[in-house]
Amino acid sequence: MTYQALYREWRSQTFDDMVGQKMITQTLKNAIIQDKVSHAYLFTGPRGTGKTSAAKVFAKAINCQHSVNGEPCNQCEDCIGITEGRVNDVIEIDAASNNGVEEIRDIRDKVKYAPTQVTYKVYIIDEVHMLSTGAFNALLKTLEEPPKHVVFILATTEPHKIPATIISRTQRFDFKRINIEDIEEHLAMILNNKEVSFEEPAVKIIARAAEGGMRDALSILDQALSFSDEGLTVKDALEVTGSLTSEIMDLYLSHCIEGNTEEALAVLNQLLNEGKESNRIVENLLLYCRDLLVYLKAPKVLEQQVGLITDGFKDLSHQVSTITLYQLINELNETQKEIRFSHQPTVYLEVMTVKLSTSQKTEAVVVSEASELPDSKVQFLMDKINLLEKELLQLKTTGITQNTAVSENKNTNQTKKSSKQATYRIPTEQVYQVLEKASKAQLVSVKDAWIELLQFLTVTQRAMIKASEPVAASEDSLIIAFDYEILCHKASQDNELLLSMKNGFERLIQYSPNLISVPKDQWTELRQSFISQMDQDGSSEEKKAKIEKDPVVEEAKELFGSLVNIIED
Template identity: 55%
Template structure:
């Protein structure tokens, strides 16, 4: 006999053999015993959680003459014919390849005839969400007027794609992901029956890689048996699943905790060169951080899961702070979401590694521990800003003749270098249309960023936009400096901007609100034309535009900045 995959050999044949779905199987058994059988059922849930197996067991149980407590005997001719798929009154259909109106009409016509051998004629339609609109309408007619002794069982992984009119005419059962401990127990039973030796931790690795699906777990176990040499070891499971060893995760996270950025990046590079998949790598690190957190707070839970505690794991758990673990989990989770939409996951992994291993990230996580000093500092900054505004207002209201000459004004030194040439390059090609596009999607852009990035961009506004660049002005210089030195922030703006505006991926240029007026005025003064605009110099060396040129300058400014400028008469 040809070899059969494990998930076929060990497919559940009784309700009690279905793993992790106790509430559903007990409800179906009670319905059979009490003879409260509906004409249509909808089984939903992730792949490999027992939907189709439960449907076939249900078909056997309601037609089995020797059924006991809602369970089929699996020995009579009826049960055996349903198990091997030869029973004409139990029809299993794949909606992915039979999704047309004609197929469903054929089913509807056959449903008019009574079953020939079984008590109930059962139609099991797998992946029912693949049916076309016309096919759903044809099926709806059958469900509205069900025939006697005809039962429909619809199975799907995407119930949101099924019309509400269909769902409302069925009894819905939601199958959930199977717990790791339940998968491990079932895999151990399978290996014991096959007389294959194994290491307990190897089954945990396989169960986690299956992501709640028993069929996936059995498929991975099948590969592990073929790969191993008589015994399934932890190394075998790691190689088959592409997961990380505990030692590698120990060393990587230890480098992050010790803030050794170079060492952490070197270890990441080594893992990627070994062929570790980005999504699997992030998943392993997330689980490892979760294990560290549980070991610190409730070690008994890890013991129940059979987690093997190494010396490196214990040392790391004793050294890392809870707040830092929260930070690690947040960064890894955000990176896991970001790599879903990129073709270069390695870049995001490198950025995440830098964030995990830099002191700045640790300072952010401990902000709660120093709330009082930060609050006081914020008050001081707010007071200084208020005083500066009053001084500026006082300078505006002073008579012109009493104003101090420019060479007597004390300039405040700034550590931020204004990218004047890059700003001028954007202004030369800036258009009102681009600016309106950016303003239109600005709120959507904010919502798409991470909380930290969103907070930074909240304190800014776009000032000018061309086809290749955008000028963004921040309210505070410290935030401007932070944005300029954060490559991930610029990359996020670049990616999300191209997603919201077609064929538009500008380079972001950051300045302060304080620098913007001088940059704008200097650009206008240097682009008055080819000699047609005249200027004159007053006695105090201040440059002013002649009255006849003011309208031209205002027009040029309106073309560049649109609604962002405000015209005031002096």
Template identity: 60%
Template sequence: MSYQALYRVWRSQRFDTIVGQQMVTQTLKNAIIQNKTSHAYLFTGPRGTGKTSAAKIFAKAINCPNNQDGEPCNDCDICKGITEGRLNDVIEIDAASNNGVEEIRDIREKVKYAPTQATYKVYIIDEVHMLSTGAFNALLKTLEEPPSNVIFILATTEPHKIPLTIISRTQRFDFKRIDTSDIVTHLGHILTEMSVEYEEQSLFVIARAAEGGMRDALSILDQALSFSEGRLTTDTALKVTGSLTAERLDQLVSSCFKHETEQGLTLLQALLSEGKESSRMLEDLLLYCRDLLMYQQAPNLLISQNGMMTDLFKELSDQMPAALIYEYISILSDTQKEVRFTNHPDIYLEVAVVKLSNAGSLTTAPAQLDATPVDSVGVSPTVSDEVVQGLLERMSQLEARFKEVGSQQGVQSSKKETPKKSPSKSSYRLPTERVYQVLNEATRPQLVQVQEAWDELLQLLTVTQRAMLKASQPVAASPKGLVLAFDYEIVCQRASEDTELHTNTKQGLQRLLQFEPAIVCIPSDKWAGLRNDFINQRPSSPSDEQEAPDEGAYVQIEGEAEQVQTETTAVDTAVELFGEDVVEVLND
């Protein structure tokens, strides 16, 4: 006979052999003993926790003529037929590949026929959440009122995807993740039965990597036995699971705690060069920090879960304050989330080590912790009274100083009714000369052309450039230049430094208006001052006034500009309501 995987060979055949689900198995046994079985059950829980095994055992126990205390005998023809999958009255369906309406309708038709060999016809539908909406609807009525000799057992890892109308028609049993200690005990029993020597710590490594799933644990054990040479060692388990040794974890966390960033990164590079996976390393570091907290609060409980503790681990647990461990866990947890969505997890892991090394820089140094005992929050009880007394004295001094300064400010404010405001400093240097050059040659038709083509010009730019120019408007235009007023100074500064924006804007205007001006950027709150200064500096002689541009060649966006806009809006509204023939505009 060909080789079978361990999880198939050691699949539970009795309720008592299902590990870590005592509440579920005892309830099902009592229901069989008392003849109070339901017509439909829903088994939910993580993968590899015994859902399908429990369903098959239940099918055997309820049909076994020799069952005792709710357990099947596993010797009769019915039990053997169910175990080997050849009894026609126990139908196991994979909903992942049979999720259509037609498959469920086929079940509805066949459910009417009585069982041929067993007392009950049992339908086990695995991964039932994969059924389509139509298939669920087709199953509803049959699930609610099946024939008296039919039982449905639905199994799923994602119960939130099952309609509530289905869940309400079943008895639900939640299978929990199996404890590490239970997995270790079961693996030890299997290795003993197989006459394989093993190190106990290797079983803890495998159990932790399985994350509460017995099937995963048996698969890893199977792989580790194939890799080992007749004896299962801790080193073998670490290599197979990709986990870190306790000594490596001690060194890495110790380096971070002592703020030795370079040494921590060197250790990390060595681990990565050995082929360690980033996600697995993060998981191990999180579990290590969790163990530090557990050892501080409940050391006996941790020893039963983790096997053994190194001397450096115990030393770190005594030295590290709980608040610092909380910060470590937060940093590692955030990094674990970021690693899931990146193609460069090693970079995030290196950044995490740097963060860990810099975390808690304000807490007590390790050297001081060795000399002075600490309590649960990392505060030295021998100096706490002195620190508090010093703080109280400092507070009283600050309070006296505050009252003195307040009285002085009161005297000064009584003498000065309106204190001077310091002028706000602007980091952007106004291009005054360039603005004046544009205004000196500005024409109204040129500005109107630019304003009319402005929206079309924005569509020719990139999304980023378009967003930048959305916060601006053209306020003056000449044959050689264009002044843009920006709502925000920081956007104005970025736009003035963006040569690509200037180039694309020129090209767009050349394409639309055959006009390629130099772009001048200014904040909108400075435009009114620049405009007024230019008007006031214009020569007053008749010959010069004839050459000077008309003030309509550029717009004003503050003060009277708002008034003109309001008046124009009022006239437009009146024309729209009453028509141009009725409305007469009179200028004062």
């Protein structure tokens, strides 16, 4: 018999076999037990997390005549036929290669015919986000009112590309990335079952390299077993995954911390000459620095992880400070972002190495020189710093009216011109109109979709929006507070950004707001001014009266009497 890859050999055949998706599998089993099978499901999540496997198990479970607690028996003719792909009523379609209108129309014409071999006719459409707009429209009516004997299961890694009209007609299940510990346990079980000897740190290396995907983990394990002579060793796992050894990372980080730029570059060149990928180098160093930080602040968290805490790891943790680790992690993270879009990743690695080693050396020199200063000089410098901090705080609070007055005497026209360019005019009237009709429910809905909204924006737009947050929302308008006034001004004039955000909200939560930008440092003052104005107009009393007439409030009064205290949110 021909060899079968591990990810195919160990594909989940029951819900209990699935790793790391307990909530989803339990919900599907309960639906089968209670006879509440829906007509359409949407399985979303990263690659290799069990979407297609869950769809096939579900297809077997709803058609199995001997199912127990929602699980298929995998022994009857129907279960075996579905597993082997011989049942014509369970159709698996790859939307990447069948994404046209004609293919979906063909499905629409065939769904009206009853199944011939099993109870339910099941259509599993993989990578459904690849369907064209016309194909989605053709599928829409069928999803809305399908025959009772048909079940659709849509699977995708990119749910944001699916029209909201399709999503609203399905039950959505979001498959999450699988925990490293769960992947390790599953890989160890497979190796024990196949009677293959292995080193526990090797399994950990493979689990980390899989990045939450069980299929990727099994593929890497398969490759490592083919590469190794006898059993699975740490050396084999490192070679196959391209990961770095703890010793080489200890050496590299030690040189960076000590400010030895030449030695750090020599270690980097050694890694590159061995064929290590640039992104893998940065990723391993980033995770290693994260482990060091966790070990410094919460050592018990890592004590249970076999093979992670080596002697070199402990020695390095004694050399490095928390602040230094923050700097290392930030620099590694920035380099990781740059490498993704660069054709010369080696250059970024070398620049990163120079930055890491130089900054640590500079810090060490400053600390050394400061320690040699006499106590009186140190105290003088500390007093100077405290005075500057107070002045800075005062400037932030009261502004720079005195300085601007002096500069106006020197050059009045130039100052007026620059002030006009730097000041952003806040649309106060529009802000008040939004606050008057704002609701907490609408704001919560916007905040829930805020992270997903970034997927609809370009890299430049994403960077701008990350420095902002939604602060108030009504049915037709949204106020966004920006960290910096210059970004606020730029965003308010960027029509392409505003259109992209409106389209994104429309697809995510069916919300098409008029976007209003305000600087974050002036938002509190604006809101307080509105509240004061409401109090003067007596509007707050009217609002309170409406709240008191709310049936929920009245019921609370009946239950608790005078203990009820109404607070406006």
